[in-house]
Amino acid sequence: MPEKPRLLPVDEADLQEKTLASLAPYRDQDGRIYAIWATLAHHEDALRRYLVFSNHVLGKNTLPLTSRELMILRIAARAQAAYEWDQHVRIARRAGLADETILAAATGAWEGLDELDRVLLTATDSLVESQNIDDELWDRLSAHLSTEQVIDVLYTVGQYLTVATVINTLGVRTEGDLALPLPALDASKEVPA
Incomplete structure (x- = not known):
């Protein structure tokens, strides 16, 4: 792990509406987007695609x-x-x-x-x-x-x-x-x- 973060989480105000919609279920009890997802939001298109697979593994896994x-x-x-x-x-x-x-x-x-x-x-x-x-x-x-x-x-x-x-x-x-x-x-x- 690097001494300091190499990428900081993206501010929610800077995210596209479709990314915010994809991240709706990925918020903590205070409504903040989890840091992992806000960090991966530096590549919004890839993040939205990745969330589909991630949802299977975490939510629909057999x-x-x-x-x-x-x-x-x-x-x-x-x-x-x-x-x-x-x-x-x-x-x-x-x-x-x-x-x-x-x-x-x-x-x-x-x-x-x-x-x-x-x-x-x-x-x-x-x-x-x-x-x-x-x-x-x-x-x-x-x-x-x-x-x-x-x-x-x-x-x-x-x-x-x-x-x-x-x-x-x-x-x-x-x-x-x-x-x-x-x-x-x-x-x-x-x-x-």
Whole structure:
């Protein structure tokens, strides 16, 4: 993450009406456009197109909500993307996940998680590391998920790796204090399978 933001969020008054309409559901409790979207508004046409895909991954995804959030939190922790981490800690809590479960997914302490979540987090790590999964892991995923759900695994990881890349490269800052501290991961520890 750069020391200071490389791009500041675009002021709402400078956005096109069609961009404002696209961003209507992407506002905080005070009515402000979330910083990630206001930052990506430097390229309004691309932002509007990206929101269509993002809406599928976040709002119409076929994966269980809590499982999806654990995957996103794992990506955010691995990428050390504080903005992504903070937003999805809040979403995960609203979905009923306890902080202990959130931190377990993020740090790789998966022993207490159910089999589906362990498989999904293993797939997340494999996709982050090699942009692929091997046949054994494919079989494990397929034993738990429909074809549509497996594709949504790929879309979820791809989407949130993209978001983490944007956050870290552009220097998108959190909108206040972190809801839960972002764990620093020890890269020397092997991740469970």
